[in-house]
Amino acid sequence: MFNYFIPEVSRYLEIALVLLTTLASCKNESKEEASKHKYTNALINETSPYLLQHAHNPVDWRAWSQDALDEAKEKNKLVLVSIGYSSCHWCHVMEEETFENDSIAQIMNENFVNIKVDREERPDVDQIYMTAVQLMKGNGGWPLNVITLPNGKPLYGGTYHTKEQWKKVLTEISRLYKEDPDKAAQYSDMVAEGIQEVNLIAPSDDFTQLKKEAVFEGIANWKPLWDEVWGGDTRDEKFMLPSNLNFLIDYALLTKDEAALKHVERTLDKMALGGIYDHIGGGFFRYSTDARWKVPHFEKMLYDNAQALSLYSKAYQVFKKPLYKEVILGTIEFLEREMKNPKGGYYAALDADSEGEEGKFYVWTETELKSILGSDFKLFAAYYTIEEQAVWENGNYVLHRLMDDTQFLETNSVSKSELEDLKSNWKATLMEARKKRTRPRTDDKILTSWNALLINGYLNAYTAIGTTSLLDHAEHILQFIQTHGYKNNELGHSYKKDSKHIDAFLEDYSLLANAALNLYSTTLNTQHLSLAQELTRKAQDKFNDASSGMYTYNQGDKLIAKLIKTDDGVIPSxxxxxxxxxxxxxxxxxxxxxxxxxxxxVSSMVEVSKETPYSYAKWNSLLLNMSYPFYEVAVVGKDAESMIKKMGATYVPNILLVGSTTESDFALFEGRFSEDGTYIYVCRDNTCKLPVKTIPEALRILDPTNTYLQTQTLDFGGLH
Known part of the structure; x- marks a missing residue:
């Protein structure tokens, strides 16, 4: 908690800070624009859906730019930075209540240079000022509203405000700046220093820390937080956080920790059965507003669904549950139907609201369901928990399940095949009914990093269920990014027709390089490996921070502090x-x-990852690679691609699975190609065991005592 505070400043800031309401997050209310507008500001020239939503506010908004900041310095005006995104509900509420109000707009225009930021287009600006607000008040969210000095250093920050709260904040902060600018400057300097301190990382070359005990200590700190009934961590609202569950699967398999594996399975089951999953249209909503995964915030984000696809594909490999395959296929159907740009690439998000109501597109009244389903209603109601105690609000129900199909069949007079037919008919019928409703608005930006996550999602799904079209989807996304987002050897962050170029961030380079690496491992196409190497080297050049041994989030030094992102959020670090x-x-x-x-x-992150492992799961996954035996599995020969596909169907942690169908000068393949057959080399630290010709033999070399691995060999048919 940041607690620098100047007494004279606190007298004014305290008045404003106590006005903030509890953070509520984050979807945007859809509304039809009128054909004529009383006001139009500079945002009309932008392409971001979020910025365009504010183009007809009476506030003199402009997009984030150096010109806007220079104007503030020239006029000695405070800067008001308001950050949100198109599917953020409370962002829209504040716009409607406050930013569309003429009297509020007059105060803002007279006293501030007003800047609107789409956090998805400028995550670096969002990260800087989110850190500031978290330091000043302990938490943050969107809309994120920050008042800064002309130099960009924060003086005040908060989230949603009512019109009266906002008016008081504007008045008090303006008065403070005019009456005592020196004290305001001292305070903002200390906030900026606090932001810088958050981003201080001490580099370490103490590799003795990279040991199993560090992993165990982190797990010991985490286990007491696990919800043993509903999965996830014990908290009032729940996010999926795929990085956490991916790490726990690897940890559980390597250490044979049955409790951890059961916790993951429980969490995956409850999410798949809960209202956070769209049982009619497929795909996941952003997060659950309750501890039981029942009622979501209804926006759908590409990054959530891309990572959920990877997670459930991995889980299907491990647990072989039909429920997980159902989720995989449903999520793919949703993505292809509702998130795909006809020319390629996938959109950023779907709004939660339609016709001014949250979730209206997705929820149902009992009367509606009876009318649509007729005689099927009774069984449908039992399956999707349509009962009086489960009603959400205004008589609406969020479809969710309290039992899986096996349990349902045990308590209802219906066969498995009959249930499958019924489910298919129910979904088709309700999808037709949905088509008559007003559809939520689409944020049609195509973000490089989020699409890279989806490349991995499709690759993982292809590996898990073997459908060739999924590999094609992954390849097509990469082609789209290379065509539209990687020009003149410079990667862009966001693509939309006629949009301005935004330099890519570290997340774009790193996630796209990671996707290219995974494409190489799957297809054996060395062009993908070359791209991964190229992107990684460019990232090292553009983002290197010698003092920390890490990489900065953004290029250049135009923001008020260095930004180094090491913790996982909804997207891994x-x-x-x-x-x-x-x-x-x-x-x-x-x-x-x-x-x-x-x-x-990794050595630099061991201590913090032990203390709060749930915030550093991606680091802990790599710590597993370094503290447990890590194997390079090289498949060499004419049948390498098909054998890799077969072997990949079994999930094995702590291996790098690659192959070559031709002669290669790569160290892993050099001198190992033979016309006589296809061989599997299991290597560790450049030392290989004698080659074997079957997958079960290779799995036994990897871990002869691992019951999980040995039981998987039953799935390989003729390759035994």
């Missing part, structure tokens, strides 16, 4: 992804420098 990429590249090419860099980065 871009620095952790960089470390993973370097670790993999180091093993593929036996590049000692890359492997040492990855170890240095």
């Amino acid at each position: 871009s620095n952790a992804i960089m470390a993973h990429n370097l670790f993999q590249l180091g093993h593929i090419r036996y590049n000692q420098e890359d492997m040492k860099k990855a170890k240095t980065m």
